[in-house]
Amino acid sequence: MSQKINGVKGMNDLLPGEIEVWQFVESTARTLFGRFGYGEVRTPVVEDTALFVRSVGEETDIVGKEMYTFEDKGGRSLSLRPEGTAPAARAYIEHSVNNQEPVSRWFYMGPMFRYERMKTGRYRQFSQIGAEAYGAKEPAQDAELMDVVVQFLEALGLTDVTLNINSLGDDNCRPAYHAKLVEYLNAHREELCADCQQRLERNPLRVLDCKNEKCQAVAGAGPNVLEFLCEPCRAHFTDLQRKLGVLGIRYVVNHRLVRGLDYYTRTVFEFIASHPALGTASTVGGGGRYDKMMKGLGGPDVPAVGFAMGLDRLVLLLKEGGKTFTQRPDLFIAVADEGSQDQGLALASRLRREGLKVDFDTRGGSLKSQMKRADKSGARFTLVLGEQERQSGQAKLKPMAGGEPIPVALDAVAATVRAQPEAPAPVPAV
Ligand code: AMP
Numbered sequence: 001m002s003q004k005i006n007g008v009k010g011m012n013d014l015l016p017g018e019i020e021v022w023q024f025v026e027s028t029a030r031t032l033f034g035r036f037g038y039g040e041v042r043t044p045v046v047e048d049t050a051l052f053v054r055s056v057g058e059e060t061d062i063v064g065k066e067m068y069t070f071e072d073k074g075g076r077s078l079s080l081r082p083e084g085t086a087p088a089a090r091a092y093i094e095h096s097v098n099n100q101e102p103v104s105r106w107f108y109m110g111p112m113f114r115y116e117r118m119k120t121g122r123y124r125q126f127s128q129i130g131a132e133a134y135g136a137k138e139p140a141q142d143a144e145l146m147d148v149v150v151q152f153l154e155a156l157g158l159t160d161v162t163l164n165i166n167s168l169g170d171d172n173c174r175p176a177y178h179a180k181l182v183e184y185l186n187a188h189r190e191e192l193c194a195d196c197q198q199r200l201e202r203n204p205l206r207v208l209d210c211k212n213e214k215c216q217a218v219a220g221a222g223p224n225v226l227e228f229l230c231e232p233c234r235a236h237f238t239d240l241q242r243k244l245g246v247l248g249i250r251y252v253v254n255h256r257l258v259r260g261l262d263y264y265t266r267t268v269f270e271f272i273a274s275h276p277a278l279g280t281a282s283t284v285g286g287g288g289r290y291d292k293m294m295k296g297l298g299g300p301d302v303p304a305v306g307f308a309m310g311l312d313r314l315v316l317l318l319k320e321g322g323k324t325f326t327q328r329p330d331l332f333i334a335v336a337d338e339g340s341q342d343q344g345l346a347l348a349s350r351l352r353r354e355g356l357k358v359d360f361d362t363r364g365g366s367l368k369s370q371m372k373r374a375d376k377s378g379a380r381f382t383l384v385l386g387e388q389e390r391q392s393g394q395a396k397l398k399p400m401a402g403g404e405p406i407p408v409a410l411d412a413v414a415a416t417v418r419a420q421p422e423a424p425a426p427v428p429a430v
Pocket residue numbers: 083114116121122123124125126127128260283284285286287308309310311312313
């Protein structure tokens with residue numbers, strides 16, 4: 001017997017029955033981003049490795065340890081994208097979008113790849129929905145972007161999520177904070193975990209978001225980035241908070257929030273869910289301002305702010321909510337005899353064209369076994385088609401939840417099914 005081949009570790013299949021919740025999240029995102037004027041962008045899953053090295057940063061875990069990098073047959077170093085901001089920025093620069101419009105708002109969704117240690121909510125192929133706003137440096141843009149996320153989470157019915165915000169300053173004020181932080185961490189080196197002792201050499205800011213309790217205690221007592229902000233950065237952060245107030249968005253200022261990528265300036269933010277299903281993978285999304293990235297990638301001097309949310313984690317939370325997302329069939333057509341099989345097939349086809357979701361067992365079989373399958377399908381009604389129905393053109397719709405059968409003409413099935421009051425749709429309209 002041939003040996004079975006399994007999927008790649010950390011990369012999941014999504015099968016019918018499970019995919020519906022994903023589709024719900026995706027369609028909700030499309031509706032909401034559309035409302036805010038964000039257009040969808042799709043970039044390739046593979047990019048020049050240098051793109052991530054120069055934007056995300058060589059010293060980050062993502063680039064340093066987690067990228068799927070390979071050489072193509074032409075000897076180029078390519079990487080599966082570990083995130084979506086840099087590819088979108090690359091596309092923005094390549095297509096000179098800044099020459100066409102002063103402000104652009106984009107969103108994307110799709111798979112990202114990171115060679116990470118797996119656990120619940122952390123995979124090697126995962127999906128992100130993200131949005132980027134280019135061309136506006138004002139705090140109103142940061143606030144608007146957070147509002148998209150807030151409204152998106154509301155539309156999904158996920159309300160138990162806390163927004164954390166912080167400011168990392170800019171090239172003007174960050175070096176002084178950085179120097180103070182390194183000095184402080186060096187003085188507490190022995191109290192840090194082994195990973196953080198290394199981070200201290202390569203990327204000291206990362207010590208601040210280590211999950212280790214001892215490191216958190218050290219970081220918590222360390223210098224506060226907000227006290228180092230220069231006047232323009234302080235004004236930006238203050239105004240952002242005022243704007244969030246105007247929008248009625250609740251938030252927590254968390255001076256230890258740094259996020260793991262190098263490209264942020266000023267605003268950073270994270271949305272953290274408190275549900276135990278996510279364990280330590282409780283950050284459902286995050287983002288920030290990256291005013292210097294475009295220039296650093298050889299593009300125009302265009303400010304930008306963006307975020308990314310992890311779909312896998314949103315889906316985990318929604319599944320915990322116990323709602324069903326599968327759309328059940330309107331009708332199951334069963335045939336009473338062999339001779340009605342063709343008409344059953346044709347009737348199913350016609351009703352689908354007329355817009356009904358119809359289930360029909362192409363294998364035929366006994367009426368009893370078909371009725372069992374009708375039950376299992378969750379269909380609202382079953383229609384049995386036999387010689388008598390074919391001759392008379394009349395049949396009955398049997399409500400599967402119980403109740404009296406409804407007489408129906410075979411050429412009026414769709415209208416009759418539609419006329420029956422239905423339980424509320426499982427997918428809330430947004
Ligand atoms: P990041 O790009 O690291 O800021 O991640 C943004 C969001 O993507 C996180 O808040 C998670 O929800 C999600 N995410 C990041 N890495 C993973 C992963 N390995 N598996 C699943 N979701 C992830």
